[in-house]
Amino acid sequence: MDWLNRDVYLFYKSGILRSEIVINKNEFLIRTLNIFDNLWSDYVEIKSRDIAIKHLPERIFDVYNEVKAINLKNVETFKTKKFCLEKYKKIDENTWLWVMQTRNIPVDLIVKNNEIIGYILTIRDECSVLIKKGNEDLTPLELWNDEKISKDKYCIKHLGTFYINTVDDADLATDVWIPKSDDINKKFPVVFKRTPYGRLDKAERWFKYVCRGYALVIQDVRGREDSTGEWVPYKYDRQDGDESLNWISKQYWCDGNIGMIGSSYLGCVQWHAAASGNKNLKAIVSMVTSGPPFIDIERKGGIIPSGSFAWTFMMADKKMNRKALKRNDWDTLLNHRPIKEIPRVGLGRSIHFCDEQMKHLNNDEFWKNTDWSLYGDKIDVPSLIISGWYDDNGMGSTVAWEMNEKNKRNNQKLVFGPWKHGFNSSREIHGVKFGNNSIRYDIDVLTLKWFDKFLKGIDNDIENQKSVQYYLVGENKWMEDNKWPPENVEYTNIYLNSDGNAQTSSGNGSLSWNISKTDLYDTYDYDPHNPVPFLIDVSENEMNVPANYKDIDKRYDVLVYTSEVLKEPVTIAGNIYAVLYAASSAKDTDWVVRLEDVDENENSIRLTDGILRARYRNSFENPTLLEPEKIEEYNIRMAKTANVFKKGHRIRVTITSSAKALVFPNHNTGNNPYEDVEMIKAVQKIYHGSSYHSHVKLPIIKL
Secondary structure (H helix, E strand, O other): OOOOOOEEEEEEEOOEEEEEEEEEOOEEEEEEEEOOOOEEOOOEEEOOHHHHOOOOOHHHHHHHHHHOOOOOOOOOEEEOOOOEEEEEEEEEOOEEEEEEEOOOOOEEEEEEOOEEEEEEEEEOOEEEEEEEOOOHHHOHHHHHHOOOOOOOOOOEEEEEEEEEEOOOOOEEEEEEEEEOOOOOOOOEEEEEEEEOOOOOOOHHHHHHHHHOOOEEEEEEOOOOOOOOOOOOOOOOHHHHHHHHHHHHHOOOOEEEEEEEEEEOHHHHHHHHHHHOOOOOEEEEEEEOOOOOOOOOOOOHHHOOEOOOHHHHHHOOOOOOOHHHHOOOOHHHHHOOOOHHHHHHHHHOOOOHHHHHHHOOOOOOHHHHOOOHHHHOOOOOOOEEEEEEEEOOOHHHHHHHHHHHHHOOOOOEEEEEEEEEOOOOOOOEEOOEEOOHHHOOOOHHHHHHHHHHHHHHOOOOOHHHOOOEEEEEEOOOEEEEEOOOOOOOEEEEEEEEEOOOOOEOOOOOOEEEOOOOOOOEEEEEEEOOOOOOEOOOOHHHOOOOOOOEOOOHHHOOOOEEEEOOOOOOOEEEEEEEEEEEEEEEOOOOOEEEEEEEEEOOOOOEEEEEEEEEEHHHOOOOOOOOOOOOOOOEEEEEEEEEEEEEEOOOOEEEEEEEOOOEOOEOOOOOOOOOOOOOOOOOOEEEEEEEOOOOOOEEEEEEEOO
């Protein structure tokens, strides 16, 4: 091979060398390292994009072609129609890190002497690096040089597919990979993953643990893919997790130390397994986990979610169908009534698990069986919990942390970033920008260290580091603490006030740190035929993203309460709560409370909100319809956040009764929402003043 004028690049995934790429202008030659036998393939000449992406992540391939001809000399930013690059951090005398803004799952650049020599791609808990040979120490690869971290010294052996037979005769399809060893009796700690999305789908991304001396077990949950039995989300996951842990612990290759990892549904099944009290589970890495149904998205506040129908359609068949997420008729489909017919209208058939959920309006035994937090007395396992302010399952991580604190569990660590459910993968969400440091290159290192400590017993001191890391939006910096909410938080009430006209942002609704001496109320009409939009794209399957509600706040059916312009910054970090005194002309209705940060240009950025169906104001188990016009107290839990309201900004609280796209509008009739087709308008009243002091509790950091 003629190596003249050719550049040699090395491609790493989570610190493990996977490929070698030779580049000459538009020519690509690639050879790959087979991690099953540690042998290099022959060089392959790449002549098309389709072949290239099999060897190189598609996004790196795209960005390489987009940026190869640009000149970054003497500029601080570089913009195209597709992306924006910003010069961010000096690495050494001749090298800078350039980061990509305005693009979901961006690719960052290492630029040395005005030459692009490296590419960094971060998706959730995996950081990939493509770097010109000889410059590895200029990249996040240096994080893997820690002496107290497992090294990638093993090849991989696939033991095959096994079927774990449960006590009620379901067969759970389970694949096992172990490190190759000359010692056939060698035992290994185990990383265990349970999934409804297909155990072999992207299984290779978890091979990094096998290369570093862990056995890997991936299983289809009951009723999914190749596992038999009935699938209703979470219904059997405590039992099946327990039995699977017992099976793993008895295998000749298991040393008795099992950890679990995964995100979303894959996070929740870890807590279900832990809720069984199984002593073989020694550590978990819970990422953006879903939580208890009436606190998290499934039935949050007692509502009926509409935004989650994209996920429901994706999971309608035994095998996941990602294409079912994307529809151009979601708005029309979600307007169909009765709700129970939507699967049949949209897919031409019913969905078994959806039908089962629709049979249970209240928090009965069906739902409680899926609530792992009820078993906190049995859950005692070192837990690394990762989530974000805009994670639509974020309450799962909050509940997990609070549950373990209540039970005084040791070895708990929490990471909260400015992230949506697809965490650690963007610096801008729906037009809201965060700092260049909002993507972290070390999450895969952190998860490995967690397992190294609690499964291998490596003394890496991770348990003695600060328990909490969180991202402070506004100042755009990472903070550390030993508690969540932080130790220096003081909960302070900010009270709703007006002259009786808080309708729309042009009204006189205000916020004050003091209770008004005057009793007044504000009123608006809520029409379920015309619900207030919640700014999400259902096809994106992200239901908690930030957005600018400037125009939404001008609607006639939104009450707006805004503080005076801040003379000094106000910093909050923690969980948010609202207490409303309200009355409705209807038998049932919804209350939606939102906290927003308003800048000098009246942009009103959503930070967090909470929702509560009125019938559940006292109990999710035993709902009580309203007595029309009677004033009731509502305690509404809002999601967590950490934000600096800057000097010159204002704090805003809005109140309305709907969130179109996120939840189905309450028909105000008090009837079964899955079967109801009737809709009536409601006159809503929010009371404030000395007798009925409606307010929001803010976790203010006292400096």
